[in-house]
Amino acid sequence: EAQVTQNPRYLITVTGKKLTVTCSQNMNHEYMSWYRQDPGLGLRQIYYSMNVEVTDKGDVPEGYKVSRKEKRNFPLILESPSPNQTSLYFCASSFHRLNSPLHFGNGTRLTVT
């Protein structure tokens, strides 16, 4: 089954404790992206990747890192999480950026206390 898999679904952590949210897709997509979703703000892009070893900042990259060492994986890293990073995070992938639809994971709800 074609899917984007994120882990974990829920995560509660404390300020400053490094964490990684994993994302994997099995569709051989070149493009992958991370979004955060906050009430009233819709989806905001954090980082995206056009292919292996190619990453770029989205609209809200501060406090986040990503890597794309393999085509299928695109982990999101919070080196020193802060409470303002409490949010719902989504990973998404597609074949082409401009006109191909995105396939989304089921989300990771992160709480930073």
Add this chain to the structure above:
Amino acid sequence: AQSVTQLDSQVPVFEEAPVELRCNYSSSVSVYLFWYVQYPNQGLQLLLKYLSGSTLVKGINGFEAEFNKSQTSFHLRKPSVHISDTAEYFCAVSEDSNYQLIWGAGTKLIIKP
């Protein structure tokens, strides 16, 4: 697209009644248009898309949308809603000239029994 506006943050409607969710965008170039749906506790999934051709686009679950270039709108419609349509709906636009996907803030469709 410089911005995407979903005019209503919430739309309450009775079951079996018709519904229209509004989406307007600002752009002076060719665009690709998408509607995504997010059911409770799930990721987003594609409802329908307009890439070119006929301005009336049919999607899944009985939804359709009409691209109006002169009014820069892409409103989503369904002639008769069901309880299962309860979800948040997002309009998204990408321009032919750049690699940005711009998202609306979302509209929550609330179905009243």
